[in-house]
Amino acid sequence: MTPPKRQRRHPTDQPPPQPAAPPGVKKNPERLFVVAGKDGAERAELDLVTLIVASADPPPSAAPEQAALLRLCTTPLSVAELSAYLNLPFSAMTVLLTDLLTADLVTARAPLVRQSVADRSLLEAVMHGLQRL
Amino acid sequence: MDFKGSDTIPGPRTEDQLPHTAEAAVKIVIVGGFGVGKTTMVGSVSEIRPLTTEETMTQAGIGVDDNFGSDSKTATTVAMDFGRISITDQLVLYLFGTPGQERFWFLWNGLFEGALGAVVLIDTRRLEVSFDVIGRLEERGVPFVVAVNSFPDGPRYPIEDLRTALDLDPEIPIVECDARRRASSRDVLMTLMRFLHSLAMSGALR
Ligand SMILES: Nc1nc2c(ncn2[C@@H]2O[C@H](COP(=O)(O)OP(=O)(O)OP(=O)(O)O)[C@@H](O)[C@H]2O)c(=O)[nH]1
Numbered sequence: 034m035t036p037p038k039r040q041r042r043h044p045t046d047q048p049p050p051q052p053a054a055p056p057g058v059k060k061n062p063e064r065l066f067v068v069a070g071k072d073g074a075e076r077a078e079l080d081l082v083t084l085i086v087a088s089a090d091p092p093p094s095a096a097p098e099q100a101a102l103l104r105l106c107t108t109p110l111s112v113a114e115l116s117a118y119l120n121l122p123f124s125a126m127t128v129l130l131t132d133l134l135t136a137d138l139v140t141a142r143a144p145l146v147r148q149s150v151a152d153r154s155l156l157e158a159v160m161h162g163l164q165r166l
Numbered sequence: 167m168d169f170k171g172s173d174t175i176p177g178p179r180t181e182d183q184l185p186h187t188a189e190a191a192v193k194i195v196i197v198g199g200f201g202v203g204k205t206t207m208v209g210s211v212s213e214i215r216p217l218t219t220e221e222t223m224t225q226a227g228i229g230v231d232d233n234f235g236s237d238s239k240t241a242t243t244v245a246m247d248f249g250r251i252s253i254t255d256q257l258v259l260y261l262f263g264t265p266g267q268e269r270f271w272f273l274w275n276g277l278f279e280g281a282l283g284a285v286v287l288i289d290t291r292r293l294e295v296s297f298d299v300i301g302r303l304e305e306r307g308v309p310f311v312v313a314v315n316s317f318p319d320g321p322r323y324p325i326e327d328l329r330t331a332l333d334l335d336p337e338i339p340i341v342e343c344d345a346r347r348r349a350s351s352r353d354v355l356m357t358l359m360r361f362l363h364s365l366a367m368s369g370a371l372r
Pocket residue numbers: 198199200201202203204205206207263265315316317318343344345346
């Protein structure tokens with residue numbers, strides 16, 4: 034029996050991957066700059082795997098969902114996990130987190146993203162971690 | 167959702183909390199057609215019970231693409247399962263099981279571009295559903311390996327026939343797996359990492 038046959042495609046012009054800080058290097062918190070979204074609203078540049086950590090207890094003025102989020106991330110949690118636990122879509126999470134980042138109630142730890150020349154020591158660290166599974 | 171009762175919002179179990187030293191995360195995307203075993207693979211290697219993140223999209227956001235009925239205000243919910251593996255006290259790996267239909271990928275900004283790489287899960291009963299996914303990854307320059315999930319009633323092709331059918335270069339790994347088994351899923355991820363490592367090595371020589 035012969036399987037169906039695919040037609041190969043080639044890279045199209047892509048914006049270059051974002052630069053990433055090498056592991057172990059302290060990342061500049063300013064990397065998470067707040068940008069204006071398509072609707073004109075300001076949004077923090079957040080990835081599904083940006084790690085969020087609360088830097089303060091919920092202030093009395095905090096909205097219920099803000100307080101809930103701050104209680105969840107007393108230890109680091111990714112935006113994806115927060116979205117799952119709070120049952121909020123990713124886009125709603127970025128709005129909520131932008132407010133909390135602006136108010137200095139949380140800090141964000143940017144992910145390490147693939148670079149054109151991937152960091153070999155990062156790849157090796159992941160391999161060692163997987164081997165222990 | 168009622169946040170006033172937020173004491174009842176389930177968070178991570180104590181043993182699932184990341185240490186404060188966790189300073190960065192990386193991600194790998196597991197992509198494939200409907201029912202190919204994405205959730206199963208995420209679950210078999212994850213250290214936490216797999217979680218789901220959702221995004222809703224209104225009809226307007228879909229653009230010219232249709233298939234969502236004639237109702238003008240239809241909202242579509244697109245869900246993505248994910249799991250987590252702690253690599254070191256500083257580094258965390260997240261695995262996302264993503265539906266193959268490319269029209270949903272934009273919902274999660276930078277999902278593929280920021281990922282280390284991707285695993286394309288294929289089911290030999292419906293090989294064609296993976297063609298578009300593989301093409302999209304090629305266009306975006308996302309490195310990937312192919313994992314053939316062995317379903318008992320699926321046709322079994324020799325790997326080299328699959329390579330010809332999928333039109334993949336010899337260096338792109340194609341491996342068989344059983345997504346239900348942790349060791350097998352782990353081996354798929356290791357195959358991807360070794361492939362990425364070899365790309366990094368050759369890139370460094372350029
Ligand atoms: N025999 C066999 N069955 C599998 C394997 N992986 C998954 N299955 C079964 O296939 C079915 C679908 O698996 P899922 O993991 O839900 O697939 P999925 O890709 O997440 O599906 P959708 O999210 O609905 O697109 C389940 O009943 C699994 O138990 C495998 O490696 N071998």
